[in-house]
Amino acid sequence: MLNTQYPTFKTATAKNFARFKARGNNIRAVDTALKAYWDEMNGAADATREIACLNEIVLACKDWLKLKQGKSEFRTTTFTRTEEVRTLFIARRTAITNLGTEALRELYTRLQALGILTADLRGRIHFDSHKLAVLGSGAMVGARANNVKALQPMGADYQNERTSYLMSGKTQAISGSGVHATHTYVSRGIATNQDIGLPRDPGARQAIQAAAAKNVHNLTMEDFQILDQIGRQNMTSGDVNYLNKSERLRYIAIVGADGKLHDCNDQRITTQDRDVTAYAMDNYGTLYAKDADPLGGAMFFNHSSFNAGKDVISAGIVTIKDGALRTIDNNSGHYKPTRDNLHNCLEVLSSEGLNLQWTIVNLYVWVNGVKQEHRYYASDFLNDPNGRPFRIT
Numbered sequence: 001m002l003n004t005q006y007p008t009f010k011t012a013t014a015k016n017f018a019r020f021k022a023r024g025n026n027i028r029a030v031d032t033a034l035k036a037y038w039d040e041m042n043g044a045a046d047a048t049r050e051i052a053c054l055n056e057i058v059l060a061c062k063d064w065l066k067l068k069q070g071k072s073e074f075r076t077t078t079f080t081r082t083e084e085v086r087t088l089f090i091a092r093r094t095a096i097t098n099l100g101t102e103a104l105r106e107l108y109t110r111l112q113a114l115g116i117l118t119a120d121l122r123g124r125i126h127f128d129s130h131k132l133a134v135l136g137s138g139a140m141v142g143a144r145a146n147n148v149k150a151l152q153p154m155g156a157d158y159q160n161e162r163t164s165y166l167m168s169g170k171t172q173a174i175s176g177s178g179v180h181a182t183h184t185y186v187s188r189g190i191a192t193n194q195d196i197g198l199p200r201d202p203g204a205r206q207a208i209q210a211a212a213a214k215n216v217h218n219l220t221m222e223d224f225q226i227l228d229q230i231g232r233q234n235m236t237s238g239d240v241n242y243l244n245k246s247e248r249l250r251y252i253a254i255v256g257a258d259g260k261l262h263d264c265n266d267q268r269i270t271t272q273d274r275d276v277t278a279y280a281m282d283n284y285g286t287l288y289a290k291d292a293d294p295l296g297g298a299m300f301f302n303h304s305s306f307n308a309g310k311d312v313i314s315a316g317i318v319t320i321k322d323g324a325l326r327t328i329d330n331n332s333g334h335y336k337p338t339r340d341n342l343h344n345c346l347e348v349l350s351s352e353g354l355n356l357q358w359t360i361v362n363l364y365v366w367v368n369g370v371k372q373e374h375r376y377y378a379s380d381f382l383n384d385p386n387g388r389p390f391r392i393t
Contacts, residue, residue, distance in 0.1 A: 119265045183227055313345050374391075
């Protein structure tokens, strides 16, 4: 049962200064959800209704926090002073964050006690806990309450991947990796006068040649589609998996009470030596990991797959043995994470209690045009990401 009573919450979030005392529509949604919960609990509530009410509280709290995300605390209105608005804003954000987090914990406890905590629900609760923490911190999305770092978008040569996904109504994404491969295939074929199956139509042929002549970083969406079309004919291009919200939860990696990484079935994760295991950490600090095998007939599964091409904290390759994170790097051609991105990822995992005692960090950097691997012990990298690695290859 929640500790937060409805009258206590309403008092903690009330206006004490304005001419008009009415509460806005957004916070009234939180009021309604919390009041409904206590109405049920003070009556003959059954488990189904209690769980539904807790869900409504979490949803209302997330909606309020997301709506206020990025808005300044320093605002004024016709009837109030800046400091009064700021005080109320912070009080409401704090109370709503605490309420949402408490409701989420109670939801987890009730589902577990009833034996109905499914893998999907465990993943969703873990994701929502991260989202509440970030939205409630007052920092921009993707930043923790401390150790704020910028998110990493996909490179310019991959942005059309996300654009194609949105243009399709979020049903299909053209692989940037496939277009890259096709660009190389076509440009080399043209340069060496090879028969690469260019169409006979002069206009179509000219369009392909013009796209291939461009730097791959400067392709327009039209160029991207043209190269993809010929790539599909030559088996060098195709779709890339872009996971929706429910699909990505299957690949969530959760830090357990034992300091190890667990999957959504609460089993310790072990990656396979024969497979490359990609990871990405989304803007709320949720970690996802999966082998690179594509799903559902797609041709590619890439780092962009986890978060549907949106910005990430970091991405790369991991190895995990019986839940222990053995290695982690920033080796992602899509996102090209920086030193700070990888460091921020480790900070998030460390703050959640992941045991990094045996973890090796492989930082990839470019030195005079040459890609180097700088190897660190995780503890050393966390303490000083700019320190000297114990090995350079």
